Amino acid sequence: MIDRRLTFALVTTVIPVITLFASLAAEILFSKNQKFFESIKQFKSGFDFVYFILFSIIVFVLSYTFSPILDNQDKNQAGSILILIFFIVFFYGLGPLLYPIVILFRSSRYEEYKDMEKIIQVEMNYAVKVRIVNRELINAFATGILPFSKIILIGMPLLTDLTNDELKAVIAHELGHTKKHHLFYLMLIMIVIQIIIMIIYNHMLLPFFLLHKFGWLVKGITFGLLLVISNEILGFFQRKMEYDADKFAAKIVGKNSIKKALEKLNKITGGKLQVKSISHPTLEQRLLSIEESFSNE
Ligand SMILES: [Zn+2]
Numbered sequence: 001m002i003d004r005r006l007t008f009a010l011v012t013t014v015i016p017v018i019t020l021f022a023s024l025a026a027e028i029l030f031s032k033n034q035k036f037f038e039s040i041k042q043f044k045s046g047f048d049f050v051y052f053i054l055f056s057i058i059v060f061v062l063s064y065t066f067s068p069i070l071d072n073q074d075k076n077q078a079g080s081i082l083i084l085i086f087f088i089v090f091f092y093g094l095g096p097l098l099y100p101i102v103i104l105f106r107s108s109r110y111e112e113y114k115d116m117e118k119i120i121q122v123e124m125n126y127a128v129k130v131r132i133v134n135r136e137l138i139n140a141f142a143t144g145i146l147p148f149s150k151i152i153l154i155g156m157p158l159l160t161d162l163t164n165d166e167l168k169a170v171i172a173h174e175l176g177h178t179k180k181h182h183l184f185y186l187m188l189i190m191i192v193i194q195i196i197i198m199i200i201y202n203h204m205l206l207p208f209f210l211l212h213k214f215g216w217l218v219k220g221i222t223f224g225l226l227l228v229i230s231n232e233i234l235g236f237f238q239r240k241m242e243y244d245a246d247k248f249a250a251k252i253v254g255k256n257s258i259k260k261a262l263e264k265l266n267k268i269t270g271g272k273l274q275v276k277s278i279s280h281p282t283l284e285q286r287l288l289s290i291e292e293s294f295s296n297e
Pocket of ligand 1: 174177241242245
């Protein structure tokens with residue numbers, strides 16, 4: 001028999017793997033306009049094996065180390081809150097904390113883009129690190145929570161598929177996420193949601209589970225449901241932040257530039273921006289929001 005501590009550490013390490021495959025499955029399922037192999041290809045381009053292994057090792061070591069404290073989560077509230085903060089740090093905090101370090105040390109995969117950094121500095125008056133992801137990744141994103149680790153990543157195909165103005169608009173959107181500390185706020189929101197859920201769970205649901213014969217099963221399902229709900233709430237804030245980043249970009253590069261860039265990005269991704277997702281509003285909603293925000297001023 002494997003001991004409890006090791007089992008716990010293994011389970012928490014496997015959860016990110018399951019999450020990863022679930023997100024791939026969701027991507028394939030919901031991107032109707034996209035071809036199956038195209039989805040896999042995009043997924044593979046975004047996947048960084050070195051980061052993933054490093055992430056898994058850290059999760060395992062942390063889980064194993066903190067297992068004794070987390071083990072009595074049902075006995076007291078402090079323990080329950082601790083276990084959730086633990087998971088949040090794994091899935092929402094560890095990414096933006098660990099990923100920039102991997103990026104900065106892997107210059108062959110994440111190439112420096114000094115010219116663009118200079119353009120941002122001169123034209124937009126912001127200092128930020130920009131790296132080109134040396135893969136067929138048709139996307140751009142911002143990472144990093146700590147001030148020195150904030151990086152904007154651009155997939156290689158965007159350099160050729162987008163015009164200079166469109167590229168600047170896409171970067172201005174990502175800069176919006178960075179400058180408005182969106183990743184940090186998302187982590188904070190997640191922690192607050194989880195603490196509220198934990199209080200409800202401990203005070204209202206747990207007494208029932210302890211009395212019931214199949215309490216552990218109901219407990220597992222309820223726990224899963226609560227996580228789904230918290231994901232929905234997080235998605236709500238993520239969508240708000242997308243609108244916010246679009247507006248930020250519109251102020252810098254002009255509303256027509258960001259609108260054109262979003263439309264082009266949608267075209268080259270095979271209509272991906274039109275697909276409804278939990279974390280992003282649809283292209284139509286975003287274009288409308290940009291238009292509205294400027295008609296009010
Ligand atoms: Zn965004």
